[in-house]
Amino acid sequence: MYTNPGTTPADQVSIPDIQTEGGVCASAGFMLAEGVDRCPIPIFVLNHEHSILHWNRALASLSGHPAEAMIGTQLQWQAFYPSARPTLADLILEGALEGDVDRFYHGKFRRSQLIEGAFEAEDFFPEIGTEGRWLFFTAAPLRNAEGHTVGAIETLQDVTEQKRAEQALRDSEKRYRLLSITDALTGLYNSRHFFSNLQSECERASRYHQPLSLLLLDADNFKQLNDTHGHLEGDHVLQALARVILLCVRSTDSAFRYGGEEFAVLLPGTSLDAATQLANRLCEMFASTPLQLSSSAVIRCTVSVGVSEYQPGEKPSAFMRRADEGIYEAKRLGRNRVVPISHRGED
Numbered sequence: 001m002y003t004n005p006g007t008t009p010a011d012q013v014s015i016p017d018i019q020t021e022g023g024v025c026a027s028a029g030f031m032l033a034e035g036v037d038r039c040p041i042p043i044f045v046l047n048h049e050h051s052i053l054h055w056n057r058a059l060a061s062l063s064g065h066p067a068e069a070m071i072g073t074q075l076q077w078q079a080f081y082p083s084a085r086p087t088l089a090d091l092i093l094e095g096a097l098e099g100d101v102d103r104f105y106h107g108k109f110r111r112s113q114l115i116e117g118a119f120e121a122e123d124f125f126p127e128i129g130t131e132g133r134w135l136f137f138t139a140a141p142l143r144n145a146e147g148h149t150v151g152a153i154e155t156l157q158d159v160t161e162q163k164r165a166e167q168a169l170r171d172s173e174k175r176y177r178l179l180s181i182t183d184a185l186t187g188l189y190n191s192r193h194f195f196s197n198l199q200s201e202c203e204r205a206s207r208y209h210q211p212l213s214l215l216l217l218d219a220d221n222f223k224q225l226n227d228t229h230g231h232l233e234g235d236h237v238l239q240a241l242a243r244v245i246l247l248c249v250r251s252t253d254s255a256f257r258y259g260g261e262e263f264a265v266l267l268p269g270t271s272l273d274a275a276t277q278l279a280n281r282l283c284e285m286f287a288s289t290p291l292q293l294s295s296s297a298v299i300r301c302t303v304s305v306g307v308s309e310y311q312p313g314e315k316p317s318a319f320m321r322r323a324d325e326g327i328y329e330a331k332r333l334g335r336n337r338v339v340p341i342s343h344r345g346e347d
């Protein structure tokens, strides 16, 4: 007969011996204990006094705590936590309800779909190994013939590699998404992102009755610059303009390159007047920024800016058209200037 050491006779589970083919009597209990010990899944078993009955080889290897040091003690927490606290198996043994488990494993656990009274959880254990490990662990009650809980079993699986792979996938999806909305030359957002943001910011401004302004910027005499200094130098000037835009806007604003030498800035929570002031600062800063060419020559470039403020309920295209009119007017008036266009009520 196999009896769990450390349990009272009433709690003990008796397992009949087995007659093997060779006529040798093998204890089913012995085989069960051997099965737990050699199981490649880390396992420990507690008796009703929370003392460790089994601490298998896989768990010894995972935790670095040998079975000899653990069996018969109540030090199961030492393998997982820096200070004494219940493990999931301890909570199960105490007949913990969901609220009790939640206190220790908030947002990280759920009831088992397979075994009544069992829970499963996933958590990061910084104490294990040199860098910590992610473990998926389950704990289930062990009951005697009368249905009383006489112990608990906990299994643990190291899911660190899977977690790392999931994180790497999330990171690469994030990088890919960022790339898909970024303009390669300037690092600002691209035109696709501009048009989707324009739509969503207009909806938000309408819903929350918040001001929203738009700057459209067009580099001046850019064809001439390209023709004189070459396309590559033109590209450097566009990069310099992007840097100046980023220096002038706030973290809540978004800057885009939506065409060749055309840029846009969406300014949530900003009135036409405030947006015009910002545009003037930007315009002056760019005009006064010396731009060094690869030939060492230094040039200065300018930009024309149109500004508009969104009218709740109007189409984004109408909002954009006014800023565009501002650019044309700025060009007509001699370039290197900002022209705000107020809503005239015709849209």
Ligand SMILES: Nc1nc2c(ncn2[C@@H]2O[C@H](COP(=O)(O)OP(=O)(O)OP(=O)(O)O)[C@@H](O)[C@H]2O)c(=O)[nH]1
Residues within 6 Å of the ligand: 218, 219, 220, 221, 222, 223, 224, 226, 230, 231, 232, 233, 234, 235, 238, 259, 260, 261, 331, 335
């Ligand atoms: N270097 C460079 N040039 C570009 C890029 N995209 C567009 N351009 C050039 O920008 C120039 C724009 O020329 P136009 O539309 O005639 O305007 P402009 O010469 O700037 O004149 P105004 O807008 O009236 O001041 C064209 O020569 C385009 O080839 C780009 O990514 N890099």
